Amino acid sequence: MSDQILMKGNEAVGEAAIIAGCRYYFAYPITPQNEIPAYMAKRLPEVGGTFLQAESELAAINMVFGASAAGARAMTSSSSPGISLKQEGISYIAGAELPCVIVDMMRGGPGLGNIAGSQADYFQATRGGGNGDYRVLVIAPASVQELADMTVKAFDLADQYSIPVMILGDGFLGQMSEPFTLPKPSGKNFKKPWALTGAKGRKPNIIASMRLTPEDLLEKHNLKLQKTYQEIEANEVMYESYLLDDAEYVIVAYGTSARISRSAITELRKEGIKAGLFRPLTLWPYPYKELKAVSERAKKVLTVEMSLGQMVEDVRLAVQDDAKIDFYGRTGGMLPVSEEIIRKVRSYGG
Amino acid sequence: MHEEIIVAGFGGQGVIMAGKLLCLAAMKEGKHVSHIPSYGAEMRGGTANCSVVISDNPIGSPVVPHPTIVVAMNGPSMRKFEPRLKKGGLLLYNSSLIDFKPERDDIEVIAIKANDIAEDEGSKMAANMAAIGRLQAVKPELVSLDNIIDALKIAVSKRNQKHNEVNIKVLKRANSITA
Numbered sequence: 001m002s003d004q005i006l007m008k009g010n011e012a013v014g015e016a017a018i019i020a021g022c023r024y025y026f027a028y029p030i031t032p033q034n035e036i037p038a039y040m041a042k043r044l045p046e047v048g049g050t051f052l053q054a055e056s057e058l059a060a061i062n063m064v065f066g067a068s069a070a071g072a073r074a075m076t077s078s079s080s081p082g083i084s085l086k087q088e089g090i091s092y093i094a095g096a097e098l099p100c101v102i103v104d105m106m107r108g109g110p111g112l113g114n115i116a117g118s119q120a121d122y123f124q125a126t127r128g129g130g131n132g133d134y135r136v137l138v139i140a141p142a143s144v145q146e147l148a149d150m151t152v153k154a155f156d157l158a159d160q161y162s163i164p165v166m167i168l169g170d171g172f173l174g175q176m177s178e179p180f181t182l183p184k185p186s187g188k189n190f191k192k193p194w195a196l197t198g199a200k201g202r203k204p205n206i207i208a209s210m211r212l213t214p215e216d217l218l219e220k221h222n223l224k225l226q227k228t229y230q231e232i233e234a235n236e237v238m239y240e241s242y243l244l245d246d247a248e249y250v251i252v253a254y255g256t257s258a259r260i261s262r263s264a265i266t267e268l269r270k271e272g273i274k275a276g277l278f279r280p281l282t283l284w285p286y287p288y289k290e291l292k293a294v295s296e297r298a299k300k301v302l303t304v305e306m307s308l309g310q311m312v313e314d315v316r317l318a319v320q321d322d323a324k325i326d327f328y329g330r331t332g333g334m335l336p337v338s339e340e341i342i343r344k345v346r347s348y349g350g
Numbered sequence: 351m352h353e354e355i356i357v358a359g360f361g362g363q364g365v366i367m368a369g370k371l372l373c374l375a376a377m378k379e380g381k382h383v384s385h386i387p388s389y390g391a392e393m394r395g396g397t398a399n400c401s402v403v404i405s406d407n408p409i410g411s412p413v414v415p416h417p418t419i420v421v422a423m424n425g426p427s428m429r430k431f432e433p434r435l436k437k438g439g440l441l442l443y444n445s446s447l448i449d450f451k452p453e454r455d456d457i458e459v460i461a462i463k464a465n466d467i468a469e470d471e472g473s474k475m476a477a478n479m480a481a482i483g484r485l486q487a488v489k490p491e492l493v494s495l496d497n498i499i500d501a502l503k504i505a506v507s508k509r510n511q512k513h514n515e516v517n518i519k520v521l522k523r524a525n526s527i528t529a
Contacts (some may be wrong), residue, residue, distance in 0.1 A: 172411075178385075
């Protein structure tokens with residue numbers, strides 16, 4: 001307890017990135033994640049790093065592209081409409097097989113929407129907002145502690161698979177302060193023989209975004225990307241189970257929605273109703289098999305989101321029994337209400 | 351113990367800091383805490399507020415739609431948050447600045463002349479401390495006064511540490527009011 005500190009989720013992400021060895025951060029401001037650039041602007045110069053407020057979101061992601069190509073650990077952050085603007089760069093980075101960390105503190109949409117927390121960009125994050133057959137590894141923390149821990153892990157995963165990793169939070173997680181313990185650096189060191197470092201005494205490295213011959217180049221490149229994605233699907237699925245051993249009613253939720261669902265489950269258990277929580281921590285790769293196994297024992301599977309139904313599509317793919325599926329969502333910056341979750345689950349008992 | 355608190359006032363009254371202070375103090379006691387400021391398009395001269403949850407159990411939503419405790423430092427805050435209080439909840443209001451009475455009869459109401467006490471002890475800036483000091487006396491299970499005083503070392507910026515002597519005086523004076 002004694003080494004716990006109180007910080008906003010956004011600030012915790014910043015400090016964790018520095019602990020992970022990130023020394024290059026490029027961004028363009030947007031609420032509700034402005035504490036990340038503010039924190040990085042103050043802290044990065046103290047550790048010999050570079051903070052640069054770019055002229056646009058597109059410029060920022062392309063600066064990350066460049067820093068990453070040179071072998072550095074680089075990060076950018078934004079919120080929903082800003083992430084939309086970064087999609088071109090994210091697709092290029094994925095195509096070039098480069099590692100980087102992207103933080104999205106989602107806010108209400110579509111368009112400029114509002115500045116309150118939301119989960120309406122699940123599709124954008126997990127289905128790729130940019131062009132091409134690519135994937136971004138998406139991690140969805142649910143507390144300030146997890147935001148910090150997962151930021152450190154995100155840099156390792158990015159380097160290990162040479163892939164963009166997205167931390168998908170929301171405005172509430174970014175703005176809230178909670179006690180947490182600073183994560184430790186993982187100590188992992190990844191070699192980057194492909195990095196563009198000046199070609200002194202070796203053949204030049206080339207990082208390409210375009211492969212004009214389809215048969216032998218672009219399709220082959222895509223198949224190579226898919227191989228990496230299969231490896232990630234096999235090895236990097238993360239999720240949390242809460243009171244699922246005897247659960248008749250399974251609530252599936254991530255991030256802030258999962259916190260509220262957990263409170264509802266505590267109340268339901270007091271009434272003797274056997275409810276439990278399945279919380280995906282990676283949204284891609286999604287824990288399909290694990291959720292399938294849990295749902296087979298359940299009478300009903302309720303998905304709770306701060307959207308009008310996005311992750312529920314993955315839940316349907318996992319459960320493969322639409323009669324079991326129910327959904328409750330609030331959107332536009334509104335939070336799901338614990339009492340409403342309780343009311344819904346009670347009603348399943350007849 | 352589970353309390354959902356809103357501390358509200360106008361910008362500059364230190365309501366966000368007062369909320370942080372409660373969190374930092376309760377953290378020392380191993381309690382679960384969360385703090386989230388209201389942010390967004392607030393009207394000039396309107397209210398600033400933060401939601402604070404202090405609990406023996408893990409906290410779900412950090413946002414508090416229906417508080418169990420409201421600390422209202424100015425009139426607009428009381429108008430906004432009195433109706434949202436849970437039945438049986440506590441409304442602690444700053445009667446130095448609020449010259450009207452709460453309307454509900456299904457809540458506990460405590461008035462404190464926060465600005466008067468603070469000014470009397472040497473700084474009108476410490477009205478937030480008067481409110482927190484009084485709150486601690488009414489809800490001692492929330493957090494101890496010693497831990498609040500101790501948490502000032504972290505909650506108050508380096509630049510303002512010099513005011514902690516007055517802060518502590520105001521906290522103690524408001525805490526010792528017997529009503």
